[in-house]
Amino acid sequence: MAQMIIDTANHITGYAARAARVKVVAAYPITPQTTIVEKIAEFAESGKMDVEYIRVESEHSAMVACIGAAAAGARAFTATSAHGLALMHEALHWASGSRLPIVMAVVNRAMGAPWSIWSDFSDSLSQRDTGWMQFYCADNQEVFDTVIQAYRLCEDGQVFLPAMVCLEGFILSHTYMPVKIPDQDKIDGFLPSYKSGWILDVNRPVSHANLVSPEWYMEFRYMIQSAMENAKRIIPEIDREYGKIFGFEYGGLIEKYKCEDADLILLTMGTMGSDAKIAVDQLRKEGLKVGSARVRVFRPFPVEQIRKLSEQAQMLATIDRHISFGMEGFLATETKASIFSLKDPPLVAGFIAGLGGRDVTSKTIEEIAKKSIKWMRLGRVEKETEWIDLRE
Amino acid sequence: MSSSLKSRKEMPLTPLSSPSVGSMGKTGSWRTFRPEVDNSKCTRCTICWIYCPDAAITRQDDDSPKIDYDYCKGCGICANECPVKAITMEREEG
């Protein structure tokens, strides 16, 4: 029987790793991630999970140990936040270049200096170009479901790439919500035992990742790009199949809400997507045709889906819990890039909000929508990037 | 070893390299001095064999050394270590 539990997203992530029958966990504590690896330690030591738990001395080693484990034939998992993720940076490239299906939970936290333990997406979005797929979750149920889906995706023969499952620090990580944990045999049916594209095997000795000359290197990069393109196609399939079996479905790459007739579409990521829905309902009461599209997968980026949204919307407003200094938020940049080649692209306004854990409520999002509608009616965006709730 | 150019479809998803003699080509061409074994002096002690960094010396059934000149880089360790001076280094011609 499926089990209903009420717990924090971090603990739920631990449950998900167990349900995915992860065989090797290598992890290092950092707020607000820590309670994930504590939960797994509890499972491991009480015999509730058959796992090798490597208590590494750094996040860099955590990721490299996962690489070693995945290469030697075991399903591997780790979790981290902010500075831990940044420390892993070099190893993230090595993992994707090695085409290893590692899944990592990233509990989003702002980057220092100065120290901050609160949420924004600057940690995971800084890893945009590492060849990892990136999922962003809106609630605890989605965190559980996405970890399971991520392994299925990563181990798909047309993908073989690692993935981050991102969940916002405190907003989700330490917040209790009811979550349905499906039967283990059903999960086992959905997620078969570990599969990888290659393995360290004494009976078939190869050297992995030795020097590759310019004669060959580009093809290996192209293959990663193709795998990302494949993932774009496979993610919605997996999501639908998961939905059929377990009853939860997230729209594949992008979760749309009342977009069909919308003039303005609010593009968000993570929990802001939930607040955006509330804002949409309120604005609709006021007669404003607004919709919400939550970008669930940032890599591969849902270019086609955003183009589709642009067919009838007059305007897109992106809300970034992130800033790429010297430019704008990545969601804004990627959205603009996606629609650039359209004949009659909608206007795009970029908003920066909620950095370092500053609260973004549905009211904040309503204000963003109203400002956008003003510009939409004006026919031009008055400010390319607007910072929300900034002190004078 | 020159690689016969393969199409992308034949490549593995990540670089998996196969064990091959001559992974760096015929490294014997690096040589300026050539070790020559005087079999009449050789006591078949196998010392030259164990110290060759290039695995270019084969230990034959009677334990006498056979140098593979395709891969011997001519470092001279074998000649330096031979206890009876059965190996001499001769300058390569041309």
Place this chain on the structure above:
Amino acid sequence: MTIKELSKEEYLLKGHAACAGCGPSIALRLLFKALGNNVILVVPACCTTVIQGTYPYTSFAVPLQNILFESTAAAASGIVAALRQRKLEGTTVVGWAGDGGTVDIGIQALSGAAERKTDFIYICYDNEAYGNTGMQRSGATPYGAWTTTTPSGKRERKKDMPLIMAAHRILYVATACPSFPIDFVNKLRKAKDIEGTKYIHILTPCPTGWRYDTSKTVELGRLAVQTGLWALYEIEYGKFKLNPPSDRLVDEAKRKPIKEYLTLQGRFRNLTEEDIGQIQKWVDEDWERYRKLTSNSTSDSTLYGKT
């Protein structure tokens, strides 16, 4: 054990990319003669990256995981864990890293793995500089040695890495040198049968970096030992023991003058008589320590209690 008893099988294949006269290459051949091919090798960025040759070929006939420079021991930890889950513990996992990858950038991961008693053999092959990048100084470069970043000679002493590892209370620490092949092979075989982290630090002369004639690689390793600059020993279950021929060198008179070793190498060309006197003094001090450790060990007190 004699040389003739060693296997004729080669798992470092000829035609590899090391410089002529490469000391680490001799040690690699010995490694496989000692352990066979039921081995997974973990190699960080170092000369051994180059020695493999380039994709799609490799000179290594065992599975080899190339990994980030500072990460040998972390990768090995993951591999060991996976093999245990898969019940493949018969395979020996070997970390094979240079001195830079060990005593400098990789020391953290190695220390962590040792503290966790990760079941693997870690070998530091020490050519006393960063060879891959063209001979910059490392924490293992000895006092006075020329490198490209210490053009007038390094002013600091070499880290004592084996003793740092012994302080982790691992069950086996040893030093070796491929000029003494049977000693090295014996140590590897012993290490293979001990559970936990085993650390072997080998001095591997490098003609390219040390600036000597390629034919002198084995001779220099021998001289390093005979002069007492490099001592062959093992610390087994905390007990320190000198191995032949180093065990005979506690008596100062039996040690060759270090000058014999130093003057063969271009990297020491700038040493003054004063420098040489200073180095000799340090060597003598080291041996006083080895003497004490040896006598302590025979009276059953151990260097570091095992855990």
